[in-house]
Amino acid sequence: MKTKKILLSEHEMPTAWYNIVADMPNKPMPALDPRTKKPVTAEAMGRIFGEELVKQEMSTERYIEIPDQVQDLYKIWRPTPVVRAYNLERMLDTPAKIYFKNEGTSPAGSHKPNTAIPQAYYNAKQGIKYLSTETGGGQWGSAMALACQYFNIDLRVYMVKVSYHQKPYRKLLMNAWGADVIPSPSTTTQAGRDILAHDPECSGNLGIAISEAVEIALAHGETTRYCLGSVMNHVLLHQTVIGEEAIRQMEIAGDEPDIVIGCFGGGSNFAGIGFPFLRRNLCEGKKTRIIAVEPASCPKLTRGEFQYDFGDTAGMTPLMPMYTLGHDFQPADIHAGGLRYHGAGPIVSQLYKDGLIEAQSVPQLETFAAGMMFAKSEGIIPAPESTHAIAVAIREAQRAKEEGTPKTILFNLSGHGLIDLYAYEQYFEHKLTDYNVPDEVIRKSLDSLDKIIR
Numbered sequence: 540m541k542t543k544k545i546l547l548s549e550h551e552m553p554t555a556w557y558n559i560v561a562d563m564p565n566k567p568m569p570a571l572d573p574r575t576k577k578p579v580t581a582e583a584m585g586r587i588f589g590e591e592l593v594k595q596e597m598s599t600e601r602y603i604e605i606p607d608q609v610q611d612l613y614k615i616w617r618p619t620p621v622v623r624a625y626n627l628e629r630m631l632d633t634p635a636k637i638y639f640k641n642e643g644t645s646p647a648g649s650h651k652p653n654t655a656i657p658q659a660y661y662n663a664k665q666g667i668k669y670l671s672t673e674t675g676g677g678q679w680g681s682a683m684a685l686a687c688q689y690f691n692i693d694l695r696v697y698m699v700k701v702s703y704h705q706k707p708y709r710k711l712l713m714n715a716w717g718a719d720v721i722p723s724p725s726t727t728t729q730a731g732r733d734i735l736a737h738d739p740e741c742s743g744n745l746g747i748a749i750s751e752a753v754e755i756a757l758a759h760g761e762t763t764r765y766c767l768g769s770v771m772n773h774v775l776l777h778q779t780v781i782g783e784e785a786i787r788q789m790e791i792a793g794d795e796p797d798i799v800i801g802c803f804g805g806g807s808n809f810a811g812i813g814f815p816f817l818r819r820n821l822c823e824g825k826k827t828r829i830i831a832v833e834p835a836s837c838p839k840l841t842r843g844e845f846q847y848d849f850g851d852t853a854g855m856t857p858l859m860p861m862y863t864l865g866h867d868f869q870p871a872d873i874h875a876g877g878l879r880y881h882g883a884g885p886i887v888s889q890l891y892k893d894g895l896i897e898a899q900s901v902p903q904l905e906t907f908a909a910g911m912m913f914a915k916s917e918g919i920i921p922a923p924e925s926t927h928a929i930a931v932a933i934r935e936a937q938r939a940k941e942e943g944t945p946k947t948i949l950f951n952l953s954g955h956g957l958i959d960l961y962a963y964e965q966y967f968e969h970k971l972t973d974y975n976v977p978d979e980v981i982r983k984s985l986d987s988l989d990k991i992i993r
């Protein structure tokens with residue numbers, strides 16, 4: 540009998556997160572204060588984020604222990620399965636073996652609770668009573684709402700307006716878990732009011748929603764902090780439980796992945812699956828290809844520039860070294876809301892600059908076709924974000940067929956799409972299109988940056 544699902548027991552769950560900074564040949568450059576252009580101090584960062592999270596943000600320790608209480612909550616759904624996609628392989632008639640790690644099994648339906656839970660835990664331990672955050676597709680907001688209720692923290696979520704309307708059930712999930720949800724841009728903040736004065740019809744984006752959430756956190760004082768679901772070093776760190784589990788599961792399967800794939804918004808699920816495998820490239824001389832997949836309509840890695848830029852649209856965050864399209868870049872209203880972000884996290888950006896990881900971009904229609912193929916073969920309806928990883932797994936499996944090489948492919952299924960069926964409806968009705976971003980649009984947005992890296 541062939542094994543389909545590779546499961547770990549609870550006591551095999553990793554007890555530490557992996558901090559790739561310890562093994563990077565070039566460490567990520569520091570975040571800068573936009574006024575002084577000097578590195579941001581832990582103290583300044585601590586006004587926005589929880590104290591322990593700031594320590595993790597700046598840590599160079601290779602492993603950071605996962606607190607017991609966090610491990611206990613992880614066990615609600617972790618360890619997650621690795622599944623061999625035999626049916627998809629058959630449909631593609633490929634000699635490649637395709638495996639996927641299913642992070643859609645969490646209560647919120649994505650990988651995001653892997654970091655939401657420790658973030659709520661460390662903030663609660665510090666006495667924080669109120670958190671603010673933003674959400675694109677609604678996945679991060681719902682993960683954070685889930686986590687906050689375990690620790691009696693009140694949460695306000697600024698939800699990108701286009702998703703607020705496209706995904707009413709995500710908002711209801713957040714409400715069910717006790718969070719207050721506001722469509723962004725809103726009139727509750729100066730950042731939101733400024734954008735609306737300029738463009739009353741603005742459909743919003745993650746950068747704007749971050750500006751609003753940071754502004755509210757700073758305005759509320761000592762018992763309030765802000766939290767972020769991607770991009771930052773500590774977020775990527777927490778997600779490494781995915782790859783740590785996957786390494787053990789691939790060992791059990793008796794296979795070695797040649798290619799590891801994750802879709803790419805700010806880098807958290809990509810880092811989660813990819814960094815533990817990258818450690819083996821950096822420390823053990825392995826040669827696994829690790830591929831980040833972004834939407835063709837928001838191509839920061841493949842067409843952006845490595846530069847210091849704000850993490851938000853209004854320019855309230857520190858300047859971060861990242862591959863960016865410029866913080867003014869307004870991505871098209873594609874359905875992969877979690878991938879509509881102008882920049883890539885600093886660690887991933889440095890690794891990409893150093894040629895240690897790869898990136899590909901995929902147009903929207905190819906991602907939905909891949910998602911449908913996956914749904915038909917493996918039964919799971921993938922999140923529109925995750926279909927990007929599936930599309931490249933399919934591309935690589937087809938290439939393996941053309942070249943006659945039996946490659947082993949592992950991709951991260953970052954979430955299920957059961958709350959994204961509206962997007963599939965649009966696809967079925969042929970209402971979706973590909974958006975090619977003209978070079979001039981990217982150029983214009985990049986030209987407006989204060990070029991700190993010369």
Ligand SMILES: *Cc1c(COP(=O)(O)O)cnc(C)c1O
Nearest residue numbers: 678769804805806807808877954
């Ligand atoms: C948020 C999200 C993403 C994108 O964010 P990353 O930080 O790049 O992982 C991808 N897939 C799903 C299902 C998401 O919810």
